[in-house]
Amino acid sequence: MAITDKIYVKNHRQLASQLETSFPKSAFSGATLDVLFTGDGLAKLDEASRERVLEFVEDFLDCDCQSRPHCGHPERKFIAYLLELRAEGLGPDAIVDVMGDDYMLYAYPGDVLSFLDDAVRALEAAERLADVDGRAAAADEIRQKRRELT
Numbered sequence: 001m002a003i004t005d006k007i008y009v010k011n012h013r014q015l016a017s018q019l020e021t022s023f024p025k026s027a028f029s030g031a032t033l034d035v036l037f038t039g040d041g042l043a044k045l046d047e048a049s050r051e052r053v054l055e056f057v058e059d060f061l062d063c064d065c066q067s068r069p070h071c072g073h074p075e076r077k078f079i080a081y082l083l084e085l086r087a088e089g090l091g092p093d094a095i096v097d098v099m100g101d102d103y104m105l106y107a108y109p110g111d112v113l114s115f116l117d118d119a120v121r122a123l124e125a126a127e128r129l130a131d132v133d134g135r136a137a138a139a140d141e142i143r144q145k146r147r148e149l150t
């Protein structure tokens with residue numbers, strides 16, 4: 001399962017009751033993207049929640065794809081956001097705190113930790129491949145990215 005399958009909406013029950021409908025707890029599940037993030041129920045949310053939902057929409061659902069929000073871009077952008085927080089020096093617990101403040105989302109720190117470990121391992125593998133292929137500039141670039149995450 002991708003990390004984006006393990007990102008959850010905080011105050012999920014409260015929001016569902018404000019919207020007078022149900023949607024899954026998982027933030028990136030198709031129904032949540034439809035109901036909470038692109039539905040027309042936004043006006044029914046309390047102000048603080050609405051602001052967070054709008055932030056999320058602006059930051060991750062801002063592409064022009066016809067299949068938006070089911071085009072894969074929201075997930076990719078969220079992954080970039082997580083990696084950026086890590087590159088800023090945040091650990092899993094702090095990352096979970098920040099996504100709560102920013103977007104009213106939460107994850108389990110252990111899941112964030114495995115995601116970051118996997119990202120580093122993927123970069124290590126890519127770096128080795130680039131080295132083997134003699135693509136020195138690419139290898140350097142990947143090494144740099146990996147160092148940002150460790």
Ligand SMILES: [Zn+2]
Pocket residue numbers: 063064065068071072073074
């Ligand atoms: Zn898109």
